[in-house]
Amino acid sequence: MAALPADARVLDLPVTARRRSGPDAWILELGLPEAWPRLRPGRFAMLAPADGRGPFIPRPFSIYSQPAPDRLDFLIQVLGPGTRALAALREGETCTATVPLGNGFEVQPPERPVVLVAGGVGSAPFLLYLEERAAAGAAERTWFFYGARSADRLYDRERFEAVGSPVRCSTEDGSLGFAGRVLDDLAGALDRGEVPEEARFAACGPEGLLHAFAAFARERGLDAELSLETYMGCGVGVCNACPTPTDPEGPWGDWPWVKTCVDGPVMPLRAIRF
Amino acid sequence: MSSGLLTSAVGSLELRSPLLTGSGTFGHDPAAALRFLGPEDLGAHVLKTVTPRPRTGNPPPRLVETPAGLLNSIGLENRGLAWFLEEVAPQHREAPWPVVGNAGGESVEEFVEVVAAFGAEPALAAIEINLSCPNVQGGALPFSTSPEAVGEVVAACRAATDKPLWAKLSPNVTRIAPLARAAEEAGADALTVCNTLLGLVVDWRRRRPALGQGMGGLSGPAIRPVALRLVWECRQAVGLPIVASGGVSSAEDVLQFLVAGASAVQVGSYCFRRPDGIRRIAGDLRRLLAEEGCRVRELVGSLRWPGGGAAGGGEG
Ligand SMILES: Cc1cc2nc3c(=O)[nH]c(=O)nc-3n(C[C@H](O)[C@H](O)[C@H](O)COP(=O)(O)OP(=O)(O)OC[C@H]3O[C@@H](n4cnc5c(N)ncnc54)[C@H](O)[C@@H]3O)c2cc1C
Ligand SMILES: Cc1cc2nc3c(=O)[nH]c(=O)nc-3n(C[C@H](O)[C@H](O)[C@H](O)COP(=O)(O)O)c2cc1C
Ligand code: FES
Numbered sequence: 001m002a003a004l005p006a007d008a009r010v011l012d013l014p015v016t017a018r019r020r021s022g023p024d025a026w027i028l029e030l031g032l033p034e035a036w037p038r039l040r041p042g043r044f045a046m047l048a049p050a051d052g053r054g055p056f057i058p059r060p061f062s063i064y065s066q067p068a069p070d071r072l073d074f075l076i077q078v079l080g081p082g083t084r085a086l087a088a089l090r091e092g093e094t095c096t097a098t099v100p101l102g103n104g105f106e107v108q109p110p111e112r113p114v115v116l117v118a119g120g121v122g123s124a125p126f127l128l129y130l131e132e133r134a135a136a137g138a139a140e141r142t143w144f145f146y147g148a149r150s151a152d153r154l155y156d157r158e159r160f161e162a163v164g165s166p167v168r169c170s171t172e173d174g175s176l177g178f179a180g181r182v183l184d185d186l187a188g189a190l191d192r193g194e195v196p197e198e199a200r201f202a203a204c205g206p207e208g209l210l211h212a213f214a215a216f217a218r219e220r221g222l223d224a225e226l227s228l229e230t231y232m233g234c235g236v237g238v239c240n241a242c243p244t245p246t247d248p249e250g251p252w253g254d255w256p257w258v259k260t261c262v263d264g265p266v267m268p269l270r271a272i273r274f
Numbered sequence: 275m276s277s278g279l280l281t282s283a284v285g286s287l288e289l290r291s292p293l294l295t296g297s298g299t300f301g302h303d304p305a306a307a308l309r310f311l312g313p314e315d316l317g318a319h320v321l322k323t324v325t326p327r328p329r330t331g332n333p334p335p336r337l338v339e340t341p342a343g344l345l346n347s348i349g350l351e352n353r354g355l356a357w358f359l360e361e362v363a364p365q366h367r368e369a370p371w372p373v374v375g376n377a378g379g380e381s382v383e384e385f386v387e388v389v390a391a392f393g394a395e396p397a398l399a400a401i402e403i404n405l406s407c408p409n410v411q412g413g414a415l416p417f418s419t420s421p422e423a424v425g426e427v428v429a430a431c432r433a434a435t436d437k438p439l440w441a442k443l444s445p446n447v448t449r450i451a452p453l454a455r456a457a458e459e460a461g462a463d464a465l466t467v468c469n470t471l472l473g474l475v476v477d478w479r480r481r482r483p484a485l486g487q488g489m490g491g492l493s494g495p496a497i498r499p500v501a502l503r504l505v506w507e508c509r510q511a512v513g514l515p516i517v518a519s520g521g522v523s524s525a526e527d528v529l530q531f532l533v534a535g536a537s538a539v540q541v542g543s544y545c546f547r548r549p550d551g552i553r554r555i556a557g558d559l560r561r562l563l564a565e566e567g568c569r570v571r572e573l574v575g576s577l578r579w580p581g582g583g584a585a586g587g588g589e590g
Contacts, residue, residue, distance in 0.1 A: 096547075238306050
């Protein structure tokens with residue numbers, strides 16, 4: 001059982017910039033009161049407009065990038081009332097953020113290959129991951145499989161490509177890259193030996209993709225982590241609203257659940273039932 | 275001086291602030307309270323319910339949002355009394371505020387088992403007994419609704435401890451006064467009024483309840499007027515101190531509960547909106563009290579009812 005991260009805090013932060021990405025997403029940049037160190041990729045924030053607009057409880061979002069030491073970016077796809085209220089925040093308005101939360105992806109040694117798999121806005125935690133790998137000199141041992149329904153939902157594709165690792169795009173409508181599902185592209189690449197099976201795999205995206213990825217990774221015996229998008233109440237481990245079922249044979253097998261917000265959101269596949 | 279504005283007491287338990295956490299909304303351990311709240315702001319940390327044996331809780335989804343609130347069916351997930359005493363309670367011994375244990379059970383014996391152990395635990399300053407969780411047996415436990423059962427469990431718990439004993443009553447009743455009186459006569463030191471309101475959200479496309487367990491408990495601003503009415507009814511029915519719980523998300527809300535008769539006010543679901551919510555409300559409360567030129571203690575129970583008589587109905 002993990003605890004609340006030592007650096008988590010509640011901040012009322014000004015929106016310093018916002019820009020559109022794709023047909024239905026926004027990048028919200030928030031200004032921090034001071035410079036922060038680089039954050040572990042895969043951590044998240046609970047966000048809500050400070051003036052009480054929008055639903056009663058805040059919503060969880062991956063930390064997308066740190067464009068400057070005193071800035072945080074979030075990539076937000078508009079789905080319902082919570083994301084709509086956040087996307088409507090203008091420059092100069094205030095967003096309440098409880099941040100940084102969760103554990104983040106496990107650090108891999110630079111010599112170990114890493115394969116990242118995202119569907120749509122599930123790409124959000126991977127920009128920091130790609131940047132961290134590049135900074136460690138491991139860009140060419142890192143692959144990013146980026147899938148979406150259509151090319152315009154490969155949010156910020158150029159920004160991911162600019163980091164320097166190979167980015168393999170796939171679209172279900174064939175409008176860009178591999179035509180089909182991202183997992184079919186990954187399966188082909190593994191079969192042809194274009195990416196190594198002994199890599200660390202990490203996936204993030206809609207529940208359907210994560211379920212398919214979990215089955216795929218188990219079938220092939222891949223060493224994988226999932227970044228889960230469970231519905232949350234508090235985000236700080238106090239409400240028990242975010243259970244992820246554990247594998248009774250796995251390292252957390254003494255209890256049927258862990259808390260996704262503090263024990264995750266990134267979890268080793270072998271530890272959970274998913 | 276400004277800190278004196280907020281002091282209050284629930285019976286013999288002195289509080290630096292009338293603001294408490296609500297059971298189940300600020301965890302079992304002290305980590306989040308220590309991180310996000312200060313001792314000037316938090317009057318007491320009320321912990322999540324502990325039952326004699328581990329309870330794995332209800333299947334997900336456990337929480338769904340509703341207009342101005344949320345419906346939950348956590349199902350009292352906790353690793354049981356032995357775990358609490360060994361691993362959690364010691365972490366609270368240095369807490370900068372009083373800590374209130376919350377005891378749950380499905381029989382009189384189970385309540386007594388937890389209350390007796392809490393009574394012997396030095397970390398706990400008071401004990402709240404959860405007579406009102408709607409997420410156990412569909413809220414059908416007799417402790418929620420029967421004055422006889424409330425009297426029986428409170429009397430048995432009273433005999434098991436000398437610590438201040440708070441009876442947390444259910445709002446899911448036609449009349450709360452008989453339950454309040456039963457708790458008072460059985461020896462409770464205070465009442466916590468109230469808990470979540472039993473509710474249902476349907477995912478009509480799947481023809482299923484939105485929550486994994488079916489029904490859940492409604493909390494948040496949506497229930498505040500109901501909780502206020504219940505506090506006022508209890509205020510008139512008994513002489514016990516009242517701890518309010520239900521829908522507080524601002525200092526103005528707190529003031530309403532104090533005036534209606536509460537000596538302390540729990541802030542539950544609002545802590546999800548912002549974990550430092552109690553600190554923020556305490557700041558606003560100090561400012562409002564200074565403007566109004568009065569202290570918390572002077573406001574408690576100061577409600578003047580129209581016509582001067584007892585509470586009137588008024589529905590319809
Ligand atoms: C750790 C974590 C990180 C996340 N990172 C991002 C991110 O970087 N960018 C981003 O756009 N989204 C992210 N999400 C998902 C985001 O939190 C949800 O899309 C958001 O809560 C939806 O809120 P809403 O009020 O707009 O929609 P709602 O009305 O609450 O929901 C709209 C639809 O989305 C579904 N939904 C609601 N909440 C979730 C959820 N948590 N996960 C999956 N489906 C959900 C609902 O069932 C419904 O079908 C993340 C979620 C988690 C738990
Ligand atoms: C997620 C959640 C879990 C709760 N768990 C408990 C619990 O374990 N024991 C208890 O006595 N009350 C529990 N409650 C009830 C709260 O303590 C409080 O009485 C209720 O939510 C109303 O207050 P609020 O509107 O401020 O949240 C829970 C409430 C919520 C929202
Ligand atoms: S969201 Fe509250 S415990 Fe995880």
